[in-house]
Amino acid sequence: MAAFMAMTSWQGEFTDAYFALPPADPVRFGLPAADDGSRDDPLLTDRSLAVTTYRPDVEALAAAPTRIVVAVGEESREVFTGRAAVGTAGLLGQEAIVFPGHHGGFLGGEFGYAGQPEAFRQETPGGA
Structure with a gap:
């Protein structure tokens, strides 16, 4: 989730500078520092494809x-x-x-x- 939040808060186009950043720190976003292993947030699953692939x-x-x-x-x-x-x-x-x-x-x-x-x-x- 921290990686998602870091990606969506990046200012401007995604450049080499973005891809060179270290992994996102969950604490920066108010998330627990320990990874509980879950990957069931809808923003991190294929359920979000309807948003990312939508074309008006x-x-x-x-x-x-x-x-x-x-x-x-x-x-x-x-x-x-x-x-x-x-x-x-x-x-x-x-x-x-x-x-x-x-x-x-x-x-x-x-x-x-x-x-x-x-x-x-x-x-x-x-x-x-």
């Missing part, structure tokens, strides 16, 4: 009767998920809307990865 149907999305808004956190714009959001917006001929914080910018510190919930709330239409 741009024509269907562009023809949708509803407005599609793609958003990204200002702090995560250059990580894997942020680049995917910016790329998807580009495919739809728009720019991603940028919200304060990161991928979970609406979160407080309850999960150990505090965002900017107040700033996020103020940027959300209707303050919801």
Whole structure:
């Protein structure tokens, strides 16, 4: 899981510098230092293939009767998920809307990865 978290928090393209890094330290991400041997997290199994192999149907999305808004956190714009959001917006001929914080910018510190919930709330239409 630490390797997954390190990969998804890497800023920018995956370069030789990324692949030369030492193994990710689980403690850095708030995980136990000892490896319990389990590999059953859905993010580490073939169940995540639906996410990593998905390609949006741009024509269907562009023809949708509803407005599609793609958003990204200002702090995560250059990580894997942020680049995917910016790329998807580009495919739809728009720019991603940028919200304060990161991928979970609406979160407080309850999960150990505090965002900017107040700033996020103020940027959300209707303050919801």
